[in-house]
Amino acid sequence: MDAETVIKCDVIILGAGAAGLFCGIEAGKRGRKVILLEHNSRPGKKILISGGGRCNFTNLGASPAHYLSDNPSFCISALKRYPPQTFIKQMEKWGIPYHEKKLGQLFCDRSSDDLLECLLHEVRQYGVEILTEVHPTRVVKEDNLYITKTDKGLFHSSSLVLATGGLSLPKSGASDLGYKIAAELGHTLIPPRPALVPxxxxxxxxxxxxxxxxxxxxxxxxxxxxxxxxxxxxxxxxxxxxxxxxxxxxxxxxxxxxxxxxxxxxxxxxxxxxxxxxxxxxxxxxxxxxxxxxxxxxxxxxxxxxxxxxxxxxxxxxxxxxxxxxxxxxxxxxEGFVRAEVTRGGLNTREFSSKTMESQCSRGVYAIGEILDVTGWLGGYNFQWAWSSGWAAGNAL
Ligand SMILES: Cc1cc2nc3c(=O)[nH]c(=O)nc-3n(C[C@H](O)[C@H](O)[C@H](O)COP(=O)(O)OP(=O)(O)OC[C@H]3O[C@@H](n4cnc5c(N)ncnc54)[C@H](O)[C@@H]3O)c2cc1C
Structure with missing residues (x-):
């Protein structure tokens, strides 16, 4: 593939982190042809390093009160429709052993790898494609089509999901590309700053x-x-x-x-x-x-x-x-984004549907996970937001 190759699909998801993978699986289950574009050499890097290598994948008590946002009610709908208990059932279906450490924080017993492997297995099962080491540069809209320009080709899709995360931990692949693409599509940004940080x-x-x-x-x-x-x-x-x-x-x-x-x-x-x-x-x-x-x-x-x-x-x-x-x-x-676990701020949630995560500025565009101005407490809340928002978008695409 080179920069001129044209690839067509229903949904392009930018970023194969927790939110992007989960959204891709849900959309794949519903028969959408989905491609995830990831610039790292492998997907889900943050899942692997999270929770000291054991991924604190949710919190039993996760509720809207545990999230910071300029628009605090935005997270209510997705958390209610896809609560921690539903993700826990999914973990049990996958057969991943887990335990509560303290304060409702659930961790994998063995390693984060267990969780990432199950996500990737579902990705394959539902025919979702992940292309790694792809570097998107910009997105243009032509009629009802989004054209994502990358070094490996032009990706034509009717829907585009921004799942590139926040700015925390640049060495794990964090970038501001999602913010830039959203700005070109008419979105505003609540200034990002380091959170959960020394x-x-x-x-x-x-x-x-x-x-x-x-x-x-x-x-x-x-x-x-x-x-x-x-x-x-x-x-x-x-x-x-x-x-x-x-x-x-x-x-x-x-x-x-x-x-x-x-x-x-x-x-x-x-x-x-x-x-x-x-x-x-x-x-x-x-x-x-x-x-x-x-x-x-x-x-x-x-x-x-x-x-x-x-x-x-x-x-x-x-x-x-x-x-x-x-x-x-x-x-x-x-200590800045190099040491921050998450990013406070992000895409202004007033410009998105809290039910479907769809943009109100540009139909067919969705944003999920940490790229949005929704920041959880320490203790599994941020992954829960990635699952809940990814699930909400995946079921609307
Ligand atoms: C050290 C650490 C430990 C953590 N531990 C926990 C924990 O135990 N529990 C918890 O709830 N939360 C934890 N978090 C927070 C949690 O990891 C994030 O909130 C969550 O991963 C956000 O998911 P996401 O999919 O929105 O973003 P990410 O997981 O950041 O995924 C974004 C993806 O987009 C890709 N991407 C970015 N820019 C581009 C680009 N230009 N082109 C292509 N791809 C791109 C990235 O490489 C990445 O794969 C931790 C964070 C850190 C840094």
């Missing part, structure tokens, strides 16, 4: 917490009214761990985050009470009851010198307690 220290915190990398503890992380109670991890560059990844999706540049390092206790009251009970106890030893030892020591060095509790003033203990229960963190930024 946050960076500012200069002051970087000096304060130098050497703390690897320390981990359960915290409450808060932005505005949104709070996540999960683990936090100190890194060489800043903070990460599930609590930080989750809250990063809600964080805007320049805003403070609030971290409660001791969510069970009002620490000011507790420290004063402990002073009365054990006046000779060293402050850092006491803090070690709630904080990992390295952090307890450092907290004393930064906010209060460590001395016997009896030598500490109540006012100082109260203020130290406040730093622990409501620590203000203004990140200098995020």
């Amino acid at each position: 946050l960076l220290w500012g200069a002051e915190d970087s000096a304060r917490f130098d050497g703390m990398a690897g320390v981990s503890l359960e915290v409450k992380a808060q932005v505005g009214k949104t709070i996540f109670r999960e683990n936090l991890l100190f890194t060489h560059k800043g903070l990460s761990g599930p609590a930080i990844l989750q809250i990063s999706s809600y964080w805007k540049e320049g805003e403070p985050l609030w971290i409660n390092f001791c969510p069970e206790y009002p620490m000011g009251d507790w420290l004063i009470e402990q002073k009365q009970r054990k006046p000779s106890l060293e402050l850092k030893t006491l803090l070690n009851q709630h904080l990992p030892e390295r952090l307890a020591r450092r907290w004393c060095e930064v906010y209060h010198s460590s001395k016997p509790l009896g030598d500490c003033k109540d006012k100082q203990l109260r203020s130290l307690g406040e730093t622990l229960n409501r620590w203000k963190f203004i990140p200098a930024g995020t």
Whole structure:
């Protein structure tokens, strides 16, 4: 095949990731001649690396409340029509063993490969073609036909599905091609930004917490009214761990985050009470009851010198307690798309049907998965969106 070869089919899907594959299978089941165009050398790269190689493929409790969007009601219809329980039944039909890790998060027992293999088996079963190492450049509309121009030929189709994902993890094949094609077809973009992403220290915190990398503890992380109670991890560059990844999706540049390092206790009251009970106890030893030892020591060095509790003033203990229960963190930024698990923002969902994912600007064009402005929490929600939106489009094509 060369750039001038003409190939005709009913549906062209750009991107053979989770959403594209699932959509292709559904459309294939309904007798459509479908071709997926993928620029990587193999499909489903993110499925393979996801969930530490075991793909957290859905969440038992996935509901619209777990998704961020400029248009929060957009995801309701697809999630309702294709909920986690339907995908779980599919996993059982495929015979893929899975388990719940925590908080409703379902992972493959063995490896993500099990899931990708089953998807690819269905792709073949329904006569769907995947062409890899194809590089689409643009799409033009002629009459009722979409012509996708690539280095391997011109693909003529009556329907076109944009499933190229977001911008996160460029090394897995992320690109902005889908956004560009959608813009040429009249769509607008909610500015994409990294989400589920580690946050960076500012200069002051970087000096304060130098050497703390690897320390981990359960915290409450808060932005505005949104709070996540999960683990936090100190890194060489800043903070990460599930609590930080989750809250990063809600964080805007320049805003403070609030971290409660001791969510069970009002620490000011507790420290004063402990002073009365054990006046000779060293402050850092006491803090070690709630904080990992390295952090307890450092907290004393930064906010209060460590001395016997009896030598500490109540006012100082109260203020130290406040730093622990409501620590203000203004990140200098995020680790960016290279480390982000997902992209917040994307194609403006107000311009698509929430039932079929079809464009309201250009009939016959659909967008599914992460390319849309629908961003799930950490914990299987993003794959569930890929399945639900892919299924909705696949049944409308
Ligand atoms: C490290 C990591 C771990 C993750 N773990 C989980 C998890 O366990 N659970 C969960 O729910 N979510 C997880 N996610 C998020 C999840 O992987 C995505 O939300 C999901 O894959 C989105 O599916 P998609 O099909 O919309 O996009 P993608 O999976 O990104 O697929 C898009 C496809 O389009 C192709 N493409 C892009 N540009 C072009 C182009 N120009 N030409 C041709 N093809 C192109 C890409 O190569 C890719 O194959 C993880 C993400 C990362 C980065």
